[in-house]
Amino acid sequence: MYVYGLYCDTVSIMRINIVANFEEDYKQFVLLSIQKYFNINLDNKNYSYLKELKPHDLYFKYLTDSKRIPPANPRKVYLSKELKENVLYKTYHDSIKNIINTFEKGNSIRPFLNKDVKHIFKQKCPKDFLLNDWDLYHLHLGKLDQNAKFCARTKDVLFCRITPTDAYLIQIHNHSKSSFACRELLTILRDNWIEQYNVQKLQGIISLEKELNDSEYRDLREKGFTTIINIDGDYCVAPNFGIVSSRDSAKDVRIAMYQFEVLNTLQKHIFDNAKMIYDFIIRCNIRHKKPSKIHFKLRHIAKNILIAQDIYSKAIIELEIENQYIVEMIIRINKQTCTVKYEIET
Numbered sequence: 001m002y003v004y005g006l007y008c009d010t011v012s013i014m015r016i017n018i019v020a021n022f023e024e025d026y027k028q029f030v031l032l033s034i035q036k037y038f039n040i041n042l043d044n045k046n047y048s049y050l051k052e053l054k055p056h057d058l059y060f061k062y063l064t065d066s067k068r069i070p071p072a073n074p075r076k077v078y079l080s081k082e083l084k085e086n087v088l089y090k091t092y093h094d095s096i097k098n099i100i101n102t103f104e105k106g107n108s109i110r111p112f113l114n115k116d117v118k119h120i121f122k123q124k125c126p127k128d129f130l131l132n133d134w135d136l137y138h139l140h141l142g143k144l145d146q147n148a149k150f151c152a153r154t155k156d157v158l159f160c161r162i163t164p165t166d167a168y169l170i171q172i173h174n175h176s177k178s179s180f181a182c183r184e185l186l187t188i189l190r191d192n193w194i195e196q197y198n199v200q201k202l203q204g205i206i207s208l209e210k211e212l213n214d215s216e217y218r219d220l221r222e223k224g225f226t227t228i229i230n231i232d233g234d235y236c237v238a239p240n241f242g243i244v245s246s247r248d249s250a251k252d253v254r255i256a257m258y259q260f261e262v263l264n265t266l267q268k269h270i271f272d273n274a275k276m277i278y279d280f281i282i283r284c285n286i287r288h289k290k291p292s293k294i295h296f297k298l299r300h301i302a303k304n305i306l307i308a309q310d311i312y313s314k315a316i317i318e319l320e321i322e323n324q325y326i327v328e329m330i331i332r333i334n335k336q337t338c339t340v341k342y343e344i345e346t
Contacts (some may be wrong), residue, residue: 018274018294020308022263025298027055030062034121038066046122060256064248065120068128069113070137074106075167080192082184088156088172095141095151096158096169103167111151112139118149129221130180132249135198135239136170137162138180159185161196168193181218183231186239190231198239202228205235222247263298266306266319269326270296276340277331281315284336 031050034040040047050058077100083089089096102109110117119125130136138159142152155175161168170188173179190197211230212220220227226242228235241250270277278294293312300307306319315333319326322344331338 017292018271018278018296020267020270020296020298022267022298022308023055023260026259026263026301027053027058029298029301030055030058033066034062037071038069038121040121049123050121056256056260059259060248060252061121063252063256064127064132065125067131068117068120069108069110070162071164072106072108073164075103075162075165077103077167077169078193079169080171080188082188082192083169083171086172092141092154092156092158092172095143095154098144099139099141099158099169109139109162111144111149112141113150114138114140115150115153127247129218129243129247132247132252133221133238133240133243134186135161135249135251136185141172161189168196178214178218181214181221183214183217183229186229186231199229199231200237200241202235202237208235226250262306262321262324263301265324266308266321266326269319269329270308270317273329273340276338277315277317280331280336280338281310281313281333284315284333285313 031042034047034050035042040050042048042051050061053061099109099112101107102112114128116126116128130138136159138157140151140157141154144151156172157175157179158172159170159179161170168189170185170192173182186197186199205228208228208230212227217227217229221243224243224245224247226238226244229238230236240252241254244250244253281294294315295311296308296317297311298306299309299316304321306321308317308319309315313333315331318328318330318332320328320330325342325344327342327344329340329342331340
């Protein structure tokens with residue numbers, strides 16, 4: 001019997017069981033990614049707990065920890081006008097040049113990151129509040145010795161935004177409490193790269209009962225409170241929509257929730273169309289054997305495409321999504337294809 005929202009689901013038609021568990025399948029994708037891209041041994045006592053997490057919790061852990069170390073892709077590097085005018089720019093010129101070369105050559109920026117990154121995917125990995133809240137990284141500017149895992153730590157750090165294709169070097173500040181909530185970082189983003197200034201301006205707010213300074217803002221952030229930011233008289237929501245009470249990114253929470261809503265919607269669609277899928281598999285089965293069980297496994301999921309395959313008949317189902325609606329279902333088996341198109345609801 002199919003029950004919407006449960007992890008493992010089965011629907012019966014004409015005494016034939018059709019089974020799918022896309023959440024559990026997706027969990028295996030995530031575990032494989034953690035092993036492959038972060039060289040994590042899931043049998044190690046520090047990481048074995050990951051295998052016991054529910055699919056949604058594991059995916060959320062993946063979102064929060066994997067972004068701590070940006071993938072080693074070649075990136076174009078941009079420097080703000082304010083950084084170039086900072087007297088510390090000359091002081092750390094060689095270190096900044098080394099960081100720029102690291103970005104441009106597509107090498108890992110890990111040696112310059114906070115040493116807490118060595119604990120990612122452990123149960124009690126310290127959180128990066130600045131990254132979770134404002135989507136900004138901070139890099140240390142010390143010398144990187146040969147074979148060293150991290151560069152020397154410095155009292156001054158370089159704040160930056162890192163995307164898959166670009167790195168925006170914003171400003172150097174000392175490693176003080178207020179620097180990690182310094183609104184100047186956001187104004188520099190706005191003034192140099194408006195497309196990176198992804199704060200949400202709130203309409204209709206004239207003033208707040210209490211205006212917070214940078215240190216007070218950071219104190220509230222570290223306690224899990226999202227607060228309105230006053231940026232040059234504009235009252236705004238933080239770039240990542242703030243943080244949640246767990247002190248994680250509200251944006252990551254929304255991404256995880258949406259991903260599993262999509263998985264459940266697509267799985268439900270397959271069950272709702274089980275009779276059509278079963279009849280097509282029977283009609284195209286060259287062995288002329290009626291299967292007693294159909295078990296769809298998730299094979300691929302991207303932004304708007306899901307592919308699942310029956311492990312017995314090898315039939316493939318491809319679902320296409322547009323604006324959160326399913327617009328097409330394609331069933332393939334033994335070089336035969338059945339295409340069903342749907343109108344988008346309005």
